[in-house]
Amino acid sequence: MSFRRVAIIGLGLIGGSIGLALRDDGLGTTTTGYDADPAVRTRARARGLADTICDDPGDAVRGADLVILCVPVGAMREAAAAIAPDLSPDCVVSDVGSSKRTITDALTDALPGFEIIPAHPVAGTEHSGPDAGFSTLFNQRWCIITPPPGANPAKVAALVDFWESLGAMVETMDADHHDRVLAVTSHIPHLIAYTIVGTASDMETVTRSEVIKYSAGGFRDFTRIAASDPTMWRDVFLHNKDAVLEMLDTFLTDLALMREAIRAGDGQMMYDTFSRTRAIRRSIVALGQDDPRPDFGRSDHK
Amino acid sequence: MSFRRVAIIGLGLIGGSIGLALRDDGLGTTTTGYDADPAVRTRARARGLADTICDDPGDAVRGADLVILCVPVGAMREAAAAIAPDLSPDCVVSDVGSSKRTITDALTDALPGFEIIPAHPVAGTEHSGPDAGFSTLFNQRWCIITPPPGANPAKVAALVDFWESLGAMVETMDADHHDRVLAVTSHIPHLIAYTIVGTASDMETVTRSEVIKYSAGGFRDFTRIAASDPTMWRDVFLHNKDAVLEMLDTFLTDLALMREAIRAGDGQMMYDTFSRTRAIRRSIVALGQDDPRPDFGRSDHK
Ligand SMILES: NC(=O)c1ccc[n+]([C@@H]2O[C@H](COP(=O)([O-])OP(=O)(O)OC[C@H]3O[C@@H](n4cnc5c(N)ncnc54)[C@H](OP(=O)(O)O)[C@@H]3O)[C@@H](O)[C@H]2O)c1
Ligand SMILES: NC(=O)c1ccc[n+]([C@@H]2O[C@H](COP(=O)([O-])OP(=O)(O)OC[C@H]3O[C@@H](n4cnc5c(N)ncnc54)[C@H](OP(=O)(O)O)[C@@H]3O)[C@@H](O)[C@H]2O)c1
Numbered sequence: 001m002s003f004r005r006v007a008i009i010g011l012g013l014i015g016g017s018i019g020l021a022l023r024d025d026g027l028g029t030t031t032t033g034y035d036a037d038p039a040v041r042t043r044a045r046a047r048g049l050a051d052t053i054c055d056d057p058g059d060a061v062r063g064a065d066l067v068i069l070c071v072p073v074g075a076m077r078e079a080a081a082a083i084a085p086d087l088s089p090d091c092v093v094s095d096v097g098s099s100k101r102t103i104t105d106a107l108t109d110a111l112p113g114f115e116i117i118p119a120h121p122v123a124g125t126e127h128s129g130p131d132a133g134f135s136t137l138f139n140q141r142w143c144i145i146t147p148p149p150g151a152n153p154a155k156v157a158a159l160v161d162f163w164e165s166l167g168a169m170v171e172t173m174d175a176d177h178h179d180r181v182l183a184v185t186s187h188i189p190h191l192i193a194y195t196i197v198g199t200a201s202d203m204e205t206v207t208r209s210e211v212i213k214y215s216a217g218g219f220r221d222f223t224r225i226a227a228s229d230p231t232m233w234r235d236v237f238l239h240n241k242d243a244v245l246e247m248l249d250t251f252l253t254d255l256a257l258m259r260e261a262i263r264a265g266d267g268q269m270m271y272d273t274f275s276r277t278r279a280i281r282r283s284i285v286a287l288g289q290d291d292p293r294p295d296f297g298r299s300d301h302k
Numbered sequence: 303m304s305f306r307r308v309a310i311i312g313l314g315l316i317g318g319s320i321g322l323a324l325r326d327d328g329l330g331t332t333t334t335g336y337d338a339d340p341a342v343r344t345r346a347r348a349r350g351l352a353d354t355i356c357d358d359p360g361d362a363v364r365g366a367d368l369v370i371l372c373v374p375v376g377a378m379r380e381a382a383a384a385i386a387p388d389l390s391p392d393c394v395v396s397d398v399g400s401s402k403r404t405i406t407d408a409l410t411d412a413l414p415g416f417e418i419i420p421a422h423p424v425a426g427t428e429h430s431g432p433d434a435g436f437s438t439l440f441n442q443r444w445c446i447i448t449p450p451p452g453a454n455p456a457k458v459a460a461l462v463d464f465w466e467s468l469g470a471m472v473e474t475m476d477a478d479h480h481d482r483v484l485a486v487t488s489h490i491p492h493l494i495a496y497t498i499v500g501t502a503s504d505m506e507t508v509t510r511s512e513v514i515k516y517s518a519g520g521f522r523d524f525t526r527i528a529a530s531d532p533t534m535w536r537d538v539f540l541h542n543k544d545a546v547l548e549m550l551d552t553f554l555t556d557l558a559l560m561r562e563a564i565r566a567g568d569g570q571m572m573y574d575t576f577s578r579t580r581a582i583r584r585s586i587v588a589l590g591q592d593d594p595r596p597d598f599g600r601s602d603h604k
Contacts, residue, residue, distance in 0.1 A: 098519075122516045122518050122519045123518060124518075124519070141518055142515055142516055142518070144516070171515070177507075180507050180508050181508050181512050181513075181516055182516065182519060184501075184502050184505060184508050184513060184521070185502070185512075185513055185516040185517055185519050185520065185521040186516070186519030186520040186521065187520075188498065189498065189519075189520035189521050189523070189524055190520050191560060191564075192494055192498060192557070193520075194560075194575060194576050194579055195553065195556050195557050195560050195575075196490065196491065196494060196553055197579040197582055197583075198556055198575050198578060198579055199486075199549075199552055199553045199556045200486050200487070200582075201578070201579070201582055203486060203549075203552070205479075205482050206482050206483050206486050208582070208585075210483050210487075211483075211486060211487055211582070212582065212585045212586050212589055212591065213444055213473070213589065213591065214424045214444055214446070214483055214484065214487040214488070215487055215586050215591045215592065216424050216425060216426075216443055216444070216591050216592075217400075217424045217426070217484060217487050217488030217491075218487065218488040218489075218491035218492050218495075218527050219486070219487040219488065219491050220586055220591060220592040221491070221523055221524075221526065221527060222491055222523075223579070223582055223583040223586055223592070224523065224583065224592070225520050225523060226576075226579040226580075226582075226583065227579065227580045227583035227584075228576075230572075230573050230576035230577045230580075231573070233572070233576050234569050234572040234573045234576060235569075237563075237564050237572055238564075238567055238569050238572075241564055241565070241567070244564060245561070245564060245565060247501075247505075248557075248561055248564075250501055250505070251497065251498055251501045252554075252557070252561075254497050254500055254501045255494070255497050255550075255554070258493060258496075258497050259547070259550055259554075261539075262493075262539050262540075262543055262546060262547060262550075263543070263547060265540055265543070267536050267537075267540055270532075270535070270536040270539055270540075271532050271533070271536045273496060273497075273500050274496050274528075274530075274532035274535050274536060275532045276500065276503070277496055277499040277500055277503070277525070277528040277529065278528075278529045278532075280499055280502075280503055280510075280513070280514065280525055280528075281499075281525040281526065281528065281529035282529075283510075283514045284514050284517050284522050284525055287514055287515065289514065289515065289517045289518050289522060290517065290518075290522040290525070290526070
């Protein structure tokens with residue numbers, strides 16, 4: 001089976017990119033879109049983010065065989081409740097939220113009896129809103145699908161095909177494991193970047209204008225991810241609390257060891273740590289998840 | 303006054319970039335170069351990093367009116383001692399080291415009676431060695447000059463002109479203040495990046511291959527600076543210990559507050575912090591120290 005009518009709820013960076021990618025895929029999929037914000041719907045119409053942009057969530061999902069919720073993590077339950085009365089009984093409901101356990105529970109709760117197969121495309125930029133999306137966002141990026149126990153295998157397979165048709169590589173895993181993996185690879189890096197940018201702007205002995213001026217020494221790379229959407233990230237930390245705290249504490253232990261090495265002048269310990277980390281970078285580049293070029297190959301994507 | 307003969311000691315990323323920039327500046331400056339490593343000298347000759355590459359440090363500095371030490375921070379004293387017997391009495395000795403207090407002390411000690419005017423171009427990449435340099439590295443980047451009390455004003459002015467002729471914008475400040483500013487804008491970001499990449503590679507519940515696969519969620523941006531040269535960074539942390547520990551402790555206090563906000567589910571505190579940090583990014587972009595394009599404008603530089 002494959003999905004013929006796809007409804008996208010939430011037309012920001014991710015929802016808009018899905019719509020644009022479907023328009024370009026040549027498979028003739030029909031798309032409808034809805035966003036709670038009338039100004040977003042206006043922009044979505046202008047950019048053609050879906051074939052039809054509806055002013056009512058029910059109109060968007062009626063007749064759809066795949067509904068994808070692309071709203072902030074904290075708005076998933078409300079968005080699901082709003083479409084519940086109009087969903088086709090055998091449609092698949094999926095989402096793109098950055099954490100999976102609490103969303104799975106919220107959707108199961110709000111949509112009893114429906115086939116819920118959560119997903120998370122590991123692709124994004126620091127921009128959000130209806131003007132941020134682009135059709136190649138998912139190219140060569142992973143999408144993690146977290147089918148609950150008992151999910152219909154044919155429908156899971158259809159969702160895998162769907163993401164592959166958008167250019168993504170797909171992996172399936174359990175929701176709890178997803179939340180741990182993403183805590184390490186995404187949530188902790190964002191938390192640290194937000195914190196250090198905050199620390200640097202409040203220093204007593206170093207002015208904010210000095211921080212800005214000399215940011216090319218490393219700091220500026222943190223400011224990019226610390227410019228990500230505050231609503232999205234607040235929701236991620238509210239919803240993936242346990243895994244984030246677990247990973248944060250491991251990081252804090254390692255940072256205390258580094259602090260002690262600096263205090264004690266232990267050059268060997270530092271040298272060893274700093275040498276090991278280069279290998280990871282090489283593997284990431286080799287796997288096509290980053291690029292050795294100075295622009296990380298980002299110019300290919302936008 | 304301006305410098306007619308410039309000797310570059312250490313022909314890696316920074317020394318090589320200085321040599322290439324001088325070749326292109328059209329001012330007719332003569333350059334000599336020396337590196338302790340014969341293999342580096344061979345590559346330096348092949349790339350033309352200086353007009354003459356010498357096999358002996360004394361030959362390189364004899365007759366030079368500006369000598370720039372471009373070796374790792376921990377090798378500055380030894381490199382200075384090796385050239386001491388052959389320096390012209392009225393030459394200026396400068397350097398490019400990433401920390402300034404301990405280097406100033408080491409150079410003053412090794413070269414009594416010479417005019418020592420330390421400097422630090424805040425520009426770099428994660429690559430090192432004689433093949434890493436390029437002539438536009440310092441374009442639109444800041445160079446901080448830290449003249450000791452009693453430095454000859456005409457010679458300080460000549461060093462300012464020198465860096466401006468390489469494309470840099472110049473600021474002067476006290477060595478101790480430099481070390482605090484760079485601790486915030488460069489040393490702590492590198493320390494954190496090295497630590498988080500280390501933490502992520504040693505997780506028990508998440509495999510290394512998962513970390514690599516899903517790195518596009520934020521982690522990969524840390525791996526680039528954590529791939530920087532281990533020798534250089536060991537030396538930075540050995541030599542800028544006090545300022546790094548001071549700034550690290552401020553960061554740790556802020557991170558503990560964020561941890562508590564996550565634990566308590568304090569969404570408002572997170573939202574406020576995450577919103578404030580966007581303004582800093584905008585200022586950095588507005589000041590030309592980063593670029594809103596997906597490649598940060600790096601393609602302009604290399
Ligand atoms: N950005 C990334 O890098 C990234 C990557 C992977 C996954 N994700 C996940 O993707 C989801 C969307 O993120 P995004 O970056 O696309 O955010 P975005 O650009 O802000 O788009 C979200 C859109 O949903 C709208 N919305 C909010 N509540 C709604 C509701 N109840 N019904 C319908 N529309 C609603 C928002 O309108 P208002 O703005 O007016 O509230 C906004 O237009 C999030 O769950 C996020 O965790 C993000
Ligand atoms: N990389 C950056 O981003 C950056 C930015 C601003 C400032 N800096 C500072 O610039 C300096 C050089 O850094 P870099 O990145 O250019 O390093 P690099 O590429 O490793 O170059 C340093 C060169 O100096 C040689 N060397 C070591 N000891 C020497 C000695 N006693 N006499 C002569 N040559 C010697 C090294 O040879 P071996 O490799 O064989 O030891 C190497 O070829 C450091 O002080 C660093 O703190 C770096």
